[in-house]
Amino acid sequence: MYELRGTTKQYRRGKKTVDALAGIDLTIADGDRLVIQGPTGGGKSTLLQMLGGLDRPTSGSVELDGTDLAGLSESRLTKVRSENIGFVFQSFNLIPTLTAQENVETALVPLKVKARERRERAAAALESVGLAERLGHLPAELSGGQQQRVAIARALVKQPKVLLADEPTGNLDESMRDEIMDVLDTMWKEHGLTFVMVTHDSSIAGKAPRVATLRKGRITVKENVNS
Amino acid sequence: MFFTYLRRELRRRRKAALVVASGLALGIALVIVVSSVSSGMEKAQGKVLQSLYGLGTDMTVTKAAQAQSATGERPRFQFDARGSDSDEEQSSDRVMVQGFQTLASSTVTKVGAQKGVSDAVGGLSLQVVKVSGQFRRGEFQQDQQQGGGNQQGGGPGGGQQSPQGRVEGGGADFDVNSYSVYGTDVTEPDLGPLTSSKITSGRTFKTSETNAKVVVADSSYAKEKKLALGDTVTVKGVKYEVIGIATPDSGDAAANLYIPLKQAQTLSDSKDKVTTIYVKASDSQQIDTVKSTIGKNISGTTVTTSADLADTVSGSLSTASDLASNVGRWLSVAVLVAAFLVAGLLTSSAVSRRVREFGTLKALGWKSGRVTRQVVGEAVVNGLVGGVLGIALGLGGAYAVTAVSPTLQAELGSTGGGLGGPGGGAGPGGGGMGGPARQTASKALDVALTAPVALDTIAIAVGLAVAGGLVAGAFGGWRAARLRPADALRRVE
Structure with a gap:
């Protein structure tokens, strides 16, 4: 479970200070599915990075299961990321020289999983996203949708508690978008994940049970009764 | 994963890898050629010194000659004017x-x-x-006018009329x-x-x-x-x-x-x-x-060691030796430093191009050390490839020098005395000739230059290759280690 209290994040841009997050209070329960919306520069990606332990708040706290991520050392934070948090990025962020299977394996490297088990788990993860036939393909040999499936498999292969997705369908066409959303929904349901997704897409937001909107660093959360 | 990732990355960036490896190869080859030529020079000098000393001699003890007076101990040759018919x-x-x-x-x-x-x-x-x-x-x-034939010379004979002639x-x-x-x-x-x-x-x-x-x-x-x-x-x-x-x-x-x-x-x-x-x-x-x-x-007494004698060697051997030890060494150092810098900058720039890649890996939970090891590993392999190329190039260069075997002349400023040339012809009636005018004799020897490559040199070359890789890796690794995943991911958005 996430508990954010009075979380702020300021950036310096030249002589100016920009408030990316201006005091966020937010609770995300285990197994929750939250969609974050808002205009560009509103602080969506910054909030996601705070949740993922990729960045630290300027003030306030970001607690995951009672542990304030802001107070952890870099190595502890790295460990939390490697064990508990899966990321899916808008531009897939696959290693271009590694095959689909090897890309998925990179998520298991910090967990010191033996090579053979790594290969097996990666193959199973790819099979679960419908890419059993593409294990040996390089990212350049896959379509955008397939690349994002590889990225989803990479995020889920370590069986994390949390899945954070930053515009996962932003680079995909409509049919691919639906395909990927189906995969993500299935995974969320099957794995009992806490799923936080940033998106500009209103149709996706419309299906989410909770939608948070970030404007100028301030958050408002709405329950979606129609979902 | 380490080796798979490393191999694939090197293959992907093979042009840049080749540039880095070539630069290091050039520096390493120069070091091998210069050090083997220097070793050849030493060998040549050793040969020259051996011609003076012989094997097994480490030093000589002498008593320096004193300046001699003009007539002092010069040898004199005494010849008698023999009887009138003697030849x-x-x-x-x-x-x-x-x-x-x-x-x-x-x-x-x-x-x-x-x-x-x-x-x-x-x-x-x-x-x-x-x-x-x-x-x-x-x-x-x-003289004909005087009449009479030839007459044996000698002192003026008796007679009332002296014969005219020469x-x-x-x-x-x-x-x-x-x-x-x-x-x-x-x-x-x-x-x-x-x-x-x-x-x-x-x-x-x-x-x-x-x-x-x-x-x-x-x-x-x-x-x-x-x-x-x-x-x-x-x-x-x-x-x-x-x-x-x-x-x-x-x-x-x-x-x-x-x-x-x-x-x-x-x-x-x-x-x-x-x-x-x-x-x-x-x-x-x-x-x-x-x-x-x-x-x-x-x-x-004066004690002279091989090292002292080596200082007296001059001529083209000495010039070449000076060139090898001064110009050659500095050229090698300059090329190596340049190669190290270029390798470092290229590796650093490669890290800059892979910011998203490394940021993603860090987001996945890769520690900075693991990312740095990956970068350093790639750079060291680059260095080793450069080392292999450099050793091959250096061995080729040393082999070429040995095959050509340029002849060098060594002049030894001998401490021994020599004889002056004869002072001139001896005149009739006996006389002497100039004695041995003391002079500093110099000994000129032709020595064929070889460029033997010692195992030590190869070891140094391998060491340089690894060092070059580590220097390059340090540049890139330092950048990769400092990379914060959020910054890395933000920069490519």
């Missing part, structure tokens, strides 16, 4: 100690007893000048032959001047031939004088049997003829004297210590 050939030879003042034979024992000295033997260097020839009387030519022809025809003789201690065949030569015909001295009338001739001298085994060489009236022909290992021989030390001492009236003491140190690393011990305990 008999006359000859005279002078045997002189060459170059140095003599040391007492007891000094050899004294030097041998010094701490750190393994062995010491004495040698006596002599110069023999032989003048041989004959006088020819002139003939008196009487003396034609006459004079002297003398040949000057100068050669060097070295008195060697036959009881110590492993040390001394003969060790710089190999006996190519006949035999060397037996240890029992301490005062035998036997001679070993230098091959060049034997050829010039048409000497063969069993022939006889006469020095100052003493006949010596040629028992062996010695060919120097390189360059010139120490002397034209080698005879037992006692014989040399007798010939030059230098009983119990030597000019040079050849010293072998117990430990080749302690030569300087032994040198100072001898210099301190035996006053009035």
Whole structure:
């Protein structure tokens, strides 16, 4: 479970200070599915990075299961990321020289999983996203949708508690978008994940049970009764 | 995963990898060529020094020659004007100690007893000048108007009317032959001047031939004088049997003829004297210590080591050696530093292009150390590829130098004395000639340059390759380690 209290994040841009997050209070329960919306520069990606332990708040706290991520050392934070948090990025962020299977394996490297088990788990993860036939393909040999499936498999292969997705369908066409959303929904349901997704897409937001909107660093959360 | 990732990345960036490896290869090849050529120079210098010293000699002890007066000990050749009908050939030879003042034979024992000295033997260097020839009387030519035929010249004859005419022809025809003789201690065949030569015909001295009338001739001298085994060489009236022909290992021989030390001492009236003491140190690393011990305990002597002699080498060998050790070394250092910098900058720039990649890996939970190891690993492999290329290139260069074997000339500023040229022809009625004007003789030797590559050099090259990789990796690794995943991911958005 996430508990954010009075979380702020300021950036310096030249002589100016920009408030990316201006005091966020937010609770995300285990197994929750939250969609974050808002205009560009509103602080969506910054909030996601705070949740993922990729960045630290300027003030306030970001607690995951009672542990304030802001107070952890870099190595502890790295460990939390490697064990508990899966990321899916808008531009897939696959290693271009590694095959689909090897890309998925990179998520298991910090967990010191033996090579053979790594290969097996990666193959199973790819099979679960419908890419059993593409294990040996390089990212350049896959379509955008397939690349994002590889990225989803990479995020889920370590069986994390949390899945954070930053515009996962932003680079995909409509049919691919639906395909990927189906995969993500299935995974969320099957794995009992806490799923936080940033998106500009209103149709996706419309299906989410909770939608948070970030404007100028301030958050408002709405329950979606129609979902 | 480490090796798979590394291999794939190097393959993807093979052009950049080749540039880095080529730069390092060039630097490493230069280091190999320069160090092997330097080693060839040292070998060449060693050969040159060996021609002076012989094998096994670490230093020599001499007594520096004093300046001689113009007339002092110059040899004089006295020839009589023989009877009026004599055209008999006359000859005279002078045997002189060459170059140095003599040391007492007891000094050899004294030097041998010094701490750190393994062995010491004495040698006596002599110069023999032989003048041989004959006088020819002139003939008196009487003027035709006076009548009368030719009349033998000479003093004015008696008679009332003195014949008018002139003396034609006459004079002297003398040949000057100068050669060097070295008195060697036959009881110590492993040390001394003969060790710089190999006996190519006949035999060397037996240890029992301490005062035998036997001679070993230098091959060049034997050829010039048409000497063969069993022939006889006469020095100052003493006949010596040629028992062996010695060919120097390189360059010139120490002397034209080698005879037992006692014989040399007798010939030059230098009983119990030597000019040079050849010293072998117990430990080749302690030569300087032994040198100072001898210099301190035996006053009035000059101790010369191979290193001292090396300083006297000049000529193209010296110039090339200076070039190799100065220009070559600095050029290698400059190219290596440049190659290291280029490798570092290219690796660093490669990290900049892979910011998203490394940011993603860090987001997935890769520690900074693991990412840095990946970058350094790639750079080290690049360095090793450069090392292999550089070693191949360097070996090729060294092989080419050895194959071409450029000839270098070494001039040795000898500490020995030499004879001046003959002062001029002897006039009728006898006379002298200029004695041995003391001068600093120089010895010019041609030495073929080789470039032997030692295993040490290869080890250094491998070390440089790894170092180059590590330097490059340090540049890139430092950047990768400082990368914060949020910044890395934000920068590509």
